[in-house]
Amino acid sequence: xEMFLTYLTVFLxxxxxxxxxxxxxxxxxxxxxxxxxIFLLLGVFLQTIGVYEEISSFAKAGINVPIxxxxxxxxxxxxxxxxxxxxxGIFSGGLEATAAGIAAxxxxxxxxxxxxxxRSKND
Amino acid sequence: MSNKMDxxxxxxxxxxxxxxxxxxxxxxxxxxxxxxxxxxxxxYILDNDTYTEKTFEMAERKMVxxxxxxxxxxxxxxxxxIDMMLSGDLLNQIISSSYAARAFDMTYLGLFGACSTxxxxxxxxxxxxxxxxxxxxxxxxxxxxxxxxxxxRFPLELGNQRPPTSQWTVTGAGxxxxxxxGRGPYIECATFGKVMDYGxxxxxxxxxxxxxxxxxxxxxxxxxxNTTPKDYDLILTGDLGKFGSEVLKELMLDEGYNIEPxxxxxxxxxxxxxxxxxxxxxxxxxSACVLNSVILNRINSGAYKKILxxxxxxxLSTTSTQQGESIPGVAHAIVIxxxxxxxxxxxxxx
Numbered sequence: 001x002e003m004f005l006t007y008l009t010v011f012l013x014x015x016x017x018x019x020x021x022x023x024x025x026x027x028x029x030x031x032x033x034x035x036x037x038i039f040l041l042l043g044v045f046l047q048t049i050g051v052y053e054e055i056s057s058f059a060k061a062g063i064n065v066p067i068x069x070x071x072x073x074x075x076x077x078x079x080x081x082x083x084x085x086x087x088x089g090i091f092s093g094g095l096e097a098t099a100a101g102i103a104a105x106x107x108x109x110x111x112x113x114x115x116x117x118x119r120s121k122n123d
Numbered sequence: 124m125s126n127k128m129d130x131x132x133x134x135x136x137x138x139x140x141x142x143x144x145x146x147x148x149x150x151x152x153x154x155x156x157x158x159x160x161x162x163x164x165x166x167y168i169l170d171n172d173t174y175t176e177k178t179f180e181m182a183e184r185k186m187v188x189x190x191x192x193x194x195x196x197x198x199x200x201x202x203x204x205i206d207m208m209l210s211g212d213l214l215n216q217i218i219s220s221s222y223a224a225r226a227f228d229m230t231y232l233g234l235f236g237a238c239s240t241x242x243x244x245x246x247x248x249x250x251x252x253x254x255x256x257x258x259x260x261x262x263x264x265x266x267x268x269x270x271x272x273x274x275x276r277f278p279l280e281l282g283n284q285r286p287p288t289s290q291w292t293v294t295g296a297g298x299x300x301x302x303x304x305g306r307g308p309y310i311e312c313a314t315f316g317k318v319m320d321y322g323x324x325x326x327x328x329x330x331x332x333x334x335x336x337x338x339x340x341x342x343x344x345x346x347x348x349n350t351t352p353k354d355y356d357l358i359l360t361g362d363l364g365k366f367g368s369e370v371l372k373e374l375m376l377d378e379g380y381n382i383e384p385x386x387x388x389x390x391x392x393x394x395x396x397x398x399x400x401x402x403x404x405x406x407x408x409x410s411a412c413v414l415n416s417v418i419l420n421r422i423n424s425g426a427y428k429k430i431l432x433x434x435x436x437x438x439l440s441t442t443s444t445q446q447g448e449s450i451p452g453v454a455h456a457i458v459i460x461x462x463x464x465x466x467x468x469x470x471x472x473x
Contacts, residue, residue, distance in 0.1 A: 025284055025286060026286070026287055029286070029325060029327070032283050032284060113280065117173075118269070118278070118279040118280045119171065119172070119173070119269075119279070120153075120155070120172050120268050120269050120279065120294070
């Protein structure tokens with residue numbers, strides 16, 4: 001039962017975040033790239049003010065997987081790196097923390113581009 | 124002697140005394156267009172939009188080649204009978220047209236009018252044929268959904284979502300043979316358009332960007348020719364789509380013309396509501412396909428005796444929008460009249 005509730009919470013939160021993004025696409029003229037950026041910055045903001053960890057503890061993948069989680073990782077990485085390396089940490093921290101995610105995205109994209117061909121959507 | 128004195132009438136309109144005729148039209152449509160309401164009127168429907176080529180751009184070029192070959196064959200002519208090819212498309216440096224022309228042994232003029240190319244090519248072709256300069260001229264244009272997405276928006280590989288007000292670029296090619304002899308509907312006159320820009324910057328709202336140019340050309344046409352919407356069985360716009368058509372009708376009412384009873388739009392005609400294309404079809408191929416299939420058929424069968432065909436183009440590039448520029452439009456109009464049995468004074472030669 002516990003596990004079911006966990007899954008339910010995680011999926012609902014992730015779903016709501018995507019739903020908000022969808023509303024922005026349909027109801028506003030904001031481009032997809034800018035919507036992505038808005039959510040990214042939201043993650044950065046939540047991490048910076050310190051509430052992200054709390055949200056993440058019950059939302060788990062629901063907030064970690066969407067780009068909000070990526071933004072939070074970026075912020076966390078920078079904050080940590082500045083703490084240990086000083087000012088250079090501003091440049092290295094973000095990339096170090098998100099390196100795995102970025103490498104995975106690029107790697108898989110390349111792999112799938114090798115295997116599959118793009119085609120137009122049919123009705 | 125000023126240029127204006129040579130024209131038969133008006134500021135923007137040229138009459139063609141020698142009646143250049145569209146002796147044949149040919150259309151190639153993509154699979155989605157083939158499943159639409161006009162499917163049975165197209166000469167050839169692709170199985171898929173790669174047309175067995177390696178890239179979408181190569182497929183687009185092949186569509187032009189096959190449309191040219193197809194229209195020549197359908198007219199019962201040979202490639203050697205064609206004097207000139209007029210073609211344009213949406214891609215940078217109009218590569219689909221130029222590379223297709225490479226396959227043929229005829230003179231070639233590349234045009235860029237964006238989605239107005241079908242009307243532009245027929246208008247310029249009419250000048251050439253009417254002037255007695257060349258006998259048979261092919262006017263053709265093409266567009267392709269995937270190449271347009273790659274160039275103007277995002278490549279398909281990105282899997283982007285399209286907003287509700289966007290139009291679907293038609294995968295289609297159309298070719299017409301304009302001739303100084305033979306039978307077929309003739310082009311009575313052409314009204315050449317001016318570039319109009321009302322400051323629209325939204326690339327997903329091309330209809331609104333092009334409607335002012337359409338209004339400008341249409342009113343210039345009515346004034347130059349001393350006609351009103353009632354004089355035509357059909358006023359057919361290229362790809363204003365649902366929203367753009369409404370904008371045009373409003374703009375025309377402001378000018379004192381009610382085009383509602385006779386207006387239709389190729390972008391609205393080519394897709395069905397159920398095909399999820401939001402505001403309708405767009406692209407040069409949209410008007411080319413529709414004109415060279417169902418419209419020519421209806422003129423030849425007598426359903427339409429006299430129509431005004433006006434294709435509109437949005438003249439932006441990816442660079443111009445990135446630099447914050449708005450979207451200017453242009454529209455060219457031609458009047459097509461049914462062949463009532465008379466032939467041109469020239470003998471039919473091949």
